[in-house]
Amino acid sequence: MGGYAGYVWGSVGACALAMTLEPWLLRRRRERVLGELRRLRAAPAPLRPSAPASIRARPRQTA
């Protein structure tokens, strides 16, 4: 790489790392959200706990 290896591979590596981490973190977030929704669904209605922070009860929206 003519003395530029650190700069070139550093750039490519940073992009590869970021573009691997982002989908991985999203997959984890999705599993967490689905898990919370399933737990809420499984709980009997009178004992149903309040929604966790990530699934706060949102006011109903129109349109």
Next chain:
Amino acid sequence: MKAVRAFRYAAPATFYPLAGRLQPVFAALAIGLAIVGLGLGFLVAPTDAQQGEGYRIIFVHVPASWMAMFLYCVMAFWAAVGLAFRIRLAAMTASAIAPTGALFAVLSLFTGALWGKPMWGTWWVWDARLTSTLVLLFLYLGFIALQAAIDDPRRADKAGAILAIVGVVNVPVIYFSVRWWNTLHQGATISFTKSASIAPTMLWAMLLMALAFWMYAIAVVLMRLRIVLLERESHTEWVQHAVV
């Protein structure tokens, strides 16, 4: 009739499964295009006469910079559509784009610094192109922070949309900064009005990588949008069915 069918997908319940089917297609396209683009850029494209092998940073720096600017325009567009027509999915799309746009702005600045050090002798200068790209990153972060700070999602969408629309003025400033001001950053490598200033294989590798980054962005935005849909629509019947 087709237009009516397309509007069907503005409903979260119908868009959610569609996004789930499209996301792997865009992810596969991103991987395929990146393999071909990197192969062409690192194995076929010749060494640059002035910058030697160091110029190869162009194959990630330019696509990341283009995507940072392009995604901001797309985010502002969907935010404006959400604001004007009160379409929830449009506002949620804008929210789903912002973190990926911010990531590309960070990558643009980081790879730019790694290119600047060997070529200019410095990691950073307060040059018009670099500074306006930093402002773009702050606009993304401001949009994300503003939406996170407001509990009511409808109000958060409105406030975020106004910031996104106002901030769009920065995009032409970034693009034309190298023409309007005397900058250390080099001028545009390709333009609509004249032929490209680089070898065809370099150009093709760069365009393929830009396409790969674009496909990646669509794939992750669809992934995030599906999560946002589940979170915001958790009280609805269709989400109850979707989680089974």
